[in-house]
Amino acid sequence: xxxxxxxxxxxxxxxxxxxxxxxxxxxxxxxxxxxxxxxxxxxxxxxxxxxxxxxxxxxxxxxxxxxxxxxxxxxxxxxxxxxxxxxxxxxxxxxxxxxxxxxxxxxxxxxxxxxxxxxxxxxxxxxxxxxxxxxxxxxxxxxxxxxxxxxxxxxxxxxxxxxxxxxxxxxxxxxxxxxxxxxxxxxxxxxxxxxxxxxxxxxxxxxxxxxxxxxxxxxxxxxxxxxxxxxxxxxxxxxxxxxxxxxxxxxxxxxxxxxxxxxxxxxxxxxxxxxxxxxxxxxxxxxxxxxxxxxxxxxxxxxxxxxxxxxxxxxxxxxxxxxxxxxxxxxxxxxxxxxxxxxxxxxxxxxxxxxxxxxxxxxxxxxxxxxxxxxxxxxxxxxxxxxxxxxxxxxxxxxxxxxxxxxxxxxxxxxxxxxxxxxxxxxxxxxxxxxxxxxxxxxxxxxxxxxxxxxxxxxxxxxxxxxxxxxxxxxxxxxxxxxxxxxxxxxxxxxxxxxxxxxxxxxxxxxxxxxxxxxxxxxxxxxxxxxxxxxxxxxxxxxxxxxxxxxxxxxxxxxxxxxxxxxxxxxxxxxxxxxxxxxxxxxxxxxxxxxxxxxxxxxxxxxxxxxxxxxx
Numbered sequence: 001x002x003x004x005x006x007x008x009x010x011x012x013x014x015x016x017x018x019x020x021x022x023x024x025x026x027x028x029x030x031x032x033x034x035x036x037x038x039x040x041x042x043x044x045x046x047x048x049x050x051x052x053x054x055x056x057x058x059x060x061x062x063x064x065x066x067x068x069x070x071x072x073x074x075x076x077x078x079x080x081x082x083x084x085x086x087x088x089x090x091x092x093x094x095x096x097x098x099x100x101x102x103x104x105x106x107x108x109x110x111x112x113x114x115x116x117x118x119x120x121x122x123x124x125x126x127x128x129x130x131x132x133x134x135x136x137x138x139x140x141x142x143x144x145x146x147x148x149x150x151x152x153x154x155x156x157x158x159x160x161x162x163x164x165x166x167x168x169x170x171x172x173x174x175x176x177x178x179x180x181x182x183x184x185x186x187x188x189x190x191x192x193x194x195x196x197x198x199x200x201x202x203x204x205x206x207x208x209x210x211x212x213x214x215x216x217x218x219x220x221x222x223x224x225x226x227x228x229x230x231x232x233x234x235x236x237x238x239x240x241x242x243x244x245x246x247x248x249x250x251x252x253x254x255x256x257x258x259x260x261x262x263x264x265x266x267x268x269x270x271x272x273x274x275x276x277x278x279x280x281x282x283x284x285x286x287x288x289x290x291x292x293x294x295x296x297x298x299x300x301x302x303x304x305x306x307x308x309x310x311x312x313x314x315x316x317x318x319x320x321x322x323x324x325x326x327x328x329x330x331x332x333x334x335x336x337x338x339x340x341x342x343x344x345x346x347x348x349x350x351x352x353x354x355x356x357x358x359x360x361x362x363x364x365x366x367x368x369x370x371x372x373x374x375x376x377x378x379x380x381x382x383x384x385x386x387x388x389x390x391x392x393x394x395x396x397x398x399x400x401x402x403x404x405x406x407x408x409x410x411x412x413x414x415x416x417x418x419x420x421x422x423x424x425x426x427x428x429x430x431x432x433x434x435x436x437x438x439x440x441x442x443x444x445x446x447x448x449x450x451x452x453x454x455x456x457x458x459x460x461x462x463x464x465x466x467x468x469x470x471x472x473x474x475x476x477x478x479x480x481x482x483x484x485x486x487x488x489x490x491x492x493x494x495x496x497x498x499x500x501x502x503x504x505x506x507x508x509x510x511x512x513x514x515x516x517x518x519x520x521x522x523x524x525x526x527x528x529x530x531x532x533x534x535x536x537x538x539x540x541x542x543x544x545x546x547x548x549x550x551x552x553x554x555x556x557x558x559x560x561x562x563x564x565x566x567x568x569x570x571x572x573x574x575x576x577x578x579x580x581x582x583x584x585x586x587x588x589x590x591x592x593x594x595x596x597x598x599x600x601x602x603x604x605x606x607x608x609x610x611x612x613x614x615x616x
Contacts, residue, residue: 031122035064049102069097070205090114097140105140141215144201152214153268156224163262170227172259175275179252181219203237227259257292304360322377323542327535330527334560337394341542368406375416383420391559396428401435410449424454432460480505484516499529530575
């Protein structure tokens with residue numbers, strides 16, 4: 001950039017020895033835009049940590065505006081021009097912050113006077129002094145140069161008043177959180193963390209040059225600006241930040257937007273709270289990084305807060321119920337097990353969807369309380385039915401990875417089993433693949449301890465996400481629970497995948513269970529390929545235990561005796577999708593009955609039109 005700062009021919013005849021009159025920094029610049037610098041003294045060059053006048057001119061881009069901290073620039077210049085043009089003043093002063101080339105943020109007072117020069121026209125002679133240095137840290141963040149939380153409120157209100165004068169103007173406050181920032185600081189050091197904070201500050205300044213921007217604390221930012229174009233601007237900021245920090249440092253930026261009309265008084269704290277609430281809502285969401293506040297979202301947040309606040313009371317008063325969904329042995333059509341599930345029926349807000357309160361409890365690290373409660377209730381149920389000599393089948397219990405982080409859940413299960421004198425083969429432990437993937441060492445230890453204690457370990461939700469065959473190779477599961485998304489849509493391709501999965505599971509010694517079965521067509525196919533157990537709305541939805549047995553009785557579905565369980569499991573392993581004729585016959589000492597015959601066998605016995613006959 002060609003610059004004429006301190007050009008001897010240009011400053012000759014202005015103010016003699018101007019640069020030596022004061023120890024303070026001093027500048028001369030043209031009063032009219034773009035406020036070009038004409039002279040700077042050595043003191044201000046040193047003050048800005050520059051090497052010489054030209055280095056200083058390059059740093060501030062040759063204009064007076066470049067001396068001012070970007071977060072204040074618009075407001076300071078507006079105040080300055082107002083003093084000259086509107087108030088007709090020939091001298092005055094302003095307070096603002098500057099950022100030196102070395103990155104220091106310093107509070108100054110700037111006195112100025114207006115002179116008319118015959119050659120240059122109207123000029124401003126300005127003297128810059130340090131202003132109460134001890135106050136600087138209260139107004140400006142030392143790392144980013146942005147406003148602090150203490151000064152954000154004042155500066156937002158000042159700018160808001162100007163917007164409020166314009167009818168129909170819409171404003172917004174945006175709250176920003178850098179997720180995983182503390183881990184980045186620990187792993188890569190505070191220098192890298194500061195670099196990240198400065199980068200976010202620079203991105204916001206460049207994209208929203210007229211905004212009031214603050215670093216509120218740690219890795220939290222906020223800014224105030226006109227609402228128009230906010231989302232588009234944030235998408236650009238997010239894209240650039242991701243390019244620099246997401247992949248390499250696992251830093252994820254989240255943005256909550258609170259939009260409002262510029263009318264009446266503004267409660268800045270309340271507006272920040274709305275934006276923060278929105279940002280917090282998507283903190284753990286892998287798909288959404290930018291969200292706008294809405295009344296619907298606010299209701300969801302209030303519900304989550306209610307869940308956290310009322311959990312202990314809900315458990316104590318049994319507002320949370322344990323429901324059971326039947327599992328049917330495909331070979332016999334008998335009840336061979338159940339899965340325990342939870343339902344929250346609240347006296348104040350009614351039915352709470354399971355995914356809503358379970359997800360909340362996981363995020364708030366309270367899920368272990370719920371799962372310990374379920375284990376206790378399930379063991380009490382099994383004990384009660386055994387005591388009354390009523391039919392009873394094994395129950396599977398779902399766990400969260402956080403259970404094993406927050407407490408010794410294996411010990412809790414063992415104590416419940418001992419308390420209610422429940423045989424361990426009546427309690428199955430369900431583990432999801434995502435739990436293992438998130439912490440392999442922890443889950444390997446947990447699985448090992450459960451297995452040593454005598455419990456079956458089931459892999460849940462296989463096929464619902466990114467299912468890995470490595471998991472089946474490296475860990476010993478007793479049962480593979482397959483999600484019926486395998487069969488959606490129900491075509492030849494999906495059938496082939498399910499058929500191969502069932503065969504593979506049997507080859508490595510795992511029993512098979514299909515969950516989510518709803519139609520007769522699905523059931524018939526699963527029986528033919530030898531899927532051992534069936535769970536889904538076809539046989540029954542999750543219900544209180546008495547309702548489950550009542551509905552099964554209506555459907556004439558008996559419970560499988562414990563003494564026959566192993567026989568049926570072994571028999572199920574022999575069922576294969578093969579062209580070799582196959583029939584399985586049960587002899588209980590009194591009667592023979594056919595449990596299974598495949599299509600190849602039926603072709604030998606029946607006519608073609610009766611191949612799909614029901615077996616009695």
